[in-house]
Amino acid sequence: xxxxxxxxxxxxxxxxxxxxxxxxxxxxxxxxxxxxxxxxxxxxxxxxxxxxxxxxxxxxxxxxxxxxxxxxxxxxxxxxxxxxxxxxxxxxxxxxxxxxxxxxxxxxxxxxxxxxxxxxxxxxxxxxxxxxxxxxxxxxxxxxxxxxxxxxxxxxxxxxxxxxxxxxxxxxxxxxxxxxxxxxxxxxxxxxxxxxxxxxxxxxxxxxxxxxxxxxxxxxxxxxxxxxxxxxxxxxxxxxxxxxxxxxxxxxxxxxxxxxxxxxxxxxxxxxxxxxxxxxxxxxxxxxxxxxxxxxxxxxxxxxxxxxxxxxxxxxxxxxxxxxxx
Numbered sequence: 404x405x406x407x408x409x410x411x412x413x414x415x416x417x418x419x420x421x422x423x424x425x426x427x428x429x430x431x432x433x434x435x436x437x438x439x440x441x442x443x444x445x446x447x448x449x450x451x452x453x454x455x456x457x458x459x460x461x462x463x464x465x466x467x468x469x470x471x472x473x474x475x476x477x478x479x480x481x482x483x484x485x486x487x488x489x490x491x492x493x494x495x496x497x498x499x500x501x502x503x504x505x506x507x508x509x510x511x512x513x514x515x516x517x518x519x520x521x522x523x524x525x526x527x528x529x530x531x532x533x534x535x536x537x538x539x540x541x542x543x544x545x546x547x548x549x550x551x552x553x554x555x556x557x558x559x560x561x562x563x564x565x566x567x568x569x570x571x572x573x574x575x576x577x578x579x580x581x582x583x584x585x586x587x588x589x590x591x592x593x594x595x596x597x598x599x600x601x602x603x604x605x606x607x608x609x610x611x612x613x614x615x616x617x618x619x620x621x622x623x624x625x626x627x628x629x630x631x632x633x634x635x636x637x638x639x640x641x642x643x644x645x646x647x648x649x650x651x652x653x654x655x656x657x658x659x660x661x662x663x664x665x666x667x668x669x670x671x672x673x674x675x676x677x678x679x680x681x682x683x684x685x686x687x688x689x690x691x692x693x694x695x696x697x698x699x700x701x702x703x704x705x706x707x708x709x710x711x712x713x714x715x716x717x718x719x720x721x722x723x724x725x726x727x728x729x
Contacts, residue, residue: 411445422458430466430560440567443575451579453604459576460583460608467586468557470537472544477507478591480696481582484521485574486597486626491662491685493627494595495522496673497692500717502549503677503725504693506700509544511585513554513561514569520662520669523553528670529728547726557586583608590614593696595627599635606637615639615699628692630655636695640702650691650710655684674728679720690714 407425410417417425425442428434434442446455480494480501495510502508512522523533533553534540544550555562561577568575579601582594592613596602602620609616616638623632630647631654647654659682663669676685690713697713698704716722723729 411442416449416452417455417458419454419458419461422455423462426459426462426466426560429563430462432563436567439564440571443564443567443571443577444573446576447573451576451601451604453607455576456579456583456601456604457608459580463558463560463580463584464586464588466559467584468535469586470535470540470552470557472509472540472550472587473507474509474587474589476591477509477587477589478593478696478699479509479511479582479585479589480593480692481511481522481585482595482626483574483578483581483597483601484515484626485578486621486624488625488629488657489662490625490627490629490657490660491672492520492522492525492669493629493660493688493692494593495525496676496689497593497696498549499673499677499726500689500693500713500722501696502547503722504697504713504716505548506697507544507589508549509552509585509587509589510549511552511554511581513581514565520666523551524666525669525673526551528666529673552586554581554584558584588612591696591699592616593619593692593699595619595621595625597624597626602635602637610639613639615702617695617699619645619695628688628695629657629660630688630691631657631660638699645691645695647687649706650687650694651707652687652691653684655688659684660688674723676717677720677723677726677728679718679723681717686714686717690717693717 480498498510515521535556540550602618605618618637619628634645693713694710
């Protein structure tokens, strides 16, 4: 373990097998908290390599608790976080809309570490219970088409490092891993990353792990599709740039997609959008994300038509009724 520790701190990238061994050592408490903080900081400083991502991912999934949920026709919509842009919870809001439309959504998430309000934080603020009780998850999934998998409840390693990550307050390799380690591994995925290099790594991993996927990265640094900038979209059979013009809408400003000040504010913002009363800019960005997720299930769909249909559905207010959000 000393050799691994020295290698990381010496700014050397790890092989896939070394990365697996490192996660195992963390899980077996062979490193103290200061050492773990040093490891995470060092990896952050040199940037996560593909081998490190693959090794960490393999180790986390091997140790994860896997609930009995059918992911064959399900999708996970999530971002890495860590882009520092302070947008509202776009992927979480999009997940609610997708589920209300009848798509099966198994969303993996966590509390905010480098952001003000993570997906798990806002889900709790909306009144949903985070649980790993399998019967409860199955019941909610069947009745609502959506269940939330709070990462620390399914990954013992993430639970062990939660306080350390919170204390560091910076994005770490665990931010990079979050969307890749959904314990159910749904067949479809729409996800965003905080860097283009990481988006390429995701595409490499997901190409053999998902039926269909799209990984997006906003070219000005967003880890999601915001329409504020040009967005690189990598999928199984396509690599393209998405613009607001692809949906025939105006380009929003960053301030128009700003997060609330606290979880309560963010929860209310989501309720407002799902009731059909969000701003034009908020509704457009959710409709665009839902459009790209829906196109994974039906790639033959025409983007602008799917967008119009998605926007009308959001404006109808049905998503709030589906989840009984008052």
